[in-house]
Amino acid sequence: MGDGTSETKSSNQMWGGRFAQGPAAIMEEINASIGFDKKLFAQDIRGSIAHATMLAHQGIISPEDKDKIVHGLSTILSEIESGNFEFSRRLEDIHMNVEARLATLIGPAAGRLHTARSRNDQVALDFRLWVKEELQKTEKMLTALIAAFLDRAEEHAETVMPGFTHLQTAQPVTFGHHCMAYVEMFGRDRSRVRHAIEHMDESPIGAAALAGTGFPIDRHMTAKALGFREPTRNSIDTVSDRDFALEFLSIASICAVHLSRLAEEIVIWSTPQFGFVRLSDAFSTGSSIMPQKKNPDAAELVRAKTGRINGSLIALLTVMKGLPLAYSKDMQEDKEQVFDSAESLELAIAAMTGMVRDMTIRVDRMKAAAGSGYSTATDLADWLVREAGLPFRDAHHVTGRAVALAEQKACELAELSLEDLQAIHADITDKVFDVLTVEASVASRTSFGGTAPSEVRKQIAWWRGRN
Numbered sequence: 001m002g003d004g005t006s007e008t009k010s011s012n013q014m015w016g017g018r019f020a021q022g023p024a025a026i027m028e029e030i031n032a033s034i035g036f037d038k039k040l041f042a043q044d045i046r047g048s049i050a051h052a053t054m055l056a057h058q059g060i061i062s063p064e065d066k067d068k069i070v071h072g073l074s075t076i077l078s079e080i081e082s083g084n085f086e087f088s089r090r091l092e093d094i095h096m097n098v099e100a101r102l103a104t105l106i107g108p109a110a111g112r113l114h115t116a117r118s119r120n121d122q123v124a125l126d127f128r129l130w131v132k133e134e135l136q137k138t139e140k141m142l143t144a145l146i147a148a149f150l151d152r153a154e155e156h157a158e159t160v161m162p163g164f165t166h167l168q169t170a171q172p173v174t175f176g177h178h179c180m181a182y183v184e185m186f187g188r189d190r191s192r193v194r195h196a197i198e199h200m201d202e203s204p205i206g207a208a209a210l211a212g213t214g215f216p217i218d219r220h221m222t223a224k225a226l227g228f229r230e231p232t233r234n235s236i237d238t239v240s241d242r243d244f245a246l247e248f249l250s251i252a253s254i255c256a257v258h259l260s261r262l263a264e265e266i267v268i269w270s271t272p273q274f275g276f277v278r279l280s281d282a283f284s285t286g287s288s289i290m291p292q293k294k295n296p297d298a299a300e301l302v303r304a305k306t307g308r309i310n311g312s313l314i315a316l317l318t319v320m321k322g323l324p325l326a327y328s329k330d331m332q333e334d335k336e337q338v339f340d341s342a343e344s345l346e347l348a349i350a351a352m353t354g355m356v357r358d359m360t361i362r363v364d365r366m367k368a369a370a371g372s373g374y375s376t377a378t379d380l381a382d383w384l385v386r387e388a389g390l391p392f393r394d395a396h397h398v399t400g401r402a403v404a405l406a407e408q409k410a411c412e413l414a415e416l417s418l419e420d421l422q423a424i425h426a427d428i429t430d431k432v433f434d435v436l437t438v439e440a441s442v443a444s445r446t447s448f449g450g451t452a453p454s455e456v457r458k459q460i461a462w463w464r465g466r467n
Helices: 002-015 023-031 034-057 063-081 094-112 119-155 175-199 219-225 235-240 243-269 297-320 329-358 363-370 377-388 392-409 418-424 430-434 438-444 453-464
Strands: 160-165 168-174
Touching: 034 063, 034 094, 034 119, 034 219, 034 329, 063 094, 094 119, 119 175, 119 235, 119 243, 119 329, 119 453, 160 175, 160 363, 160 438, 168 175, 168 438, 175 243, 175 453, 243 297, 243 329, 297 329, 377 392, 377 430, 377 438, 392 418, 418 430, 438 453
Parallel strands: none
Antiparallel strands: 160 168
């Protein structure tokens, strides 16, 4: 008795309180995915209805069984959507939960649904459908963000601000031009989304476990019914492919980096030291101890989401990197990363779209900063090349001497006298002052894609003409 009691106690301690039933409990815990893949219920039922309809069309199951299956699946969909469906961890995943409930509802006919398919191609279909729908949602959200930037760019096509490199004042630009830089970034993100949808627009159902099936199925019929361009062309690759999930995470990571860069600028711009923008209370919080503070928490949280999303990409790349063909259970770890990243990206895009439309642009502060740091020095150098005929390297040297003199006198370039400038180079005339203001500087940058207000408006018009 003493030995037996000791052995039982030791066994329970080894497995721990959570796994009081020993190895079986551990296996159920590690094997079950229903806790997260129940998110795929609509896609699973949609795919099953298309599969059953095809089976009946091909004479593989009877029309009567098909009708029972479709009715039963529609009932299950309503139960889940209304919150009246009980998910079971014992049944592992969404597929088995639906199948078990279907058997309860319609009896033996439920067993015919799984003809000519496997859980391998079934999960590939469900997940691919979900990612495709998420990409379509992301495309719409990016379009809304681009529209918000286009509106702000048009509003501020002539608002001057400092342009930066190394976060040091470089040359004057317009805020409209700066906004259009983000239009380009998020436009590329949207293009990547569209390309990803095109890449993944193939139906996996019918690949079965890995080798296809001997039943006379029509994969083109199910592909069309499910909104895919065509079926996949290799059954082994079909069940082992998660490129579509990796591509989604890659796109999400790049987009999140763009959102994070914008968030960082908003954080900087909203400081008292910059004061370029002001966020309303809708996107700010106060301090628990310092009543004067207004913190750009929404922007900071968008910035933080990038780490989560990037981490998900690395996680799934690592899961997939050593898997031999075809399917391995490792691939069950794909969904949580994608689900979490999708939620994070949606929230970040929505928050940023709100902030772009919400923030007040402090034109006076931007203009005052635009002329600081000798931002029109390049305009002086360009003028010396155009008007005085100097080689650019010589003009660069002359301009450097002018900047040094302005620093010595504690004034801006435009505040130097003509005599001061002619002492540096005799060919400088009073016409040079036409280019030393920030307004003249930005107006002169008329090269394609430049910061001149006229060019900014051309680019806005071009983007408004795109879908």
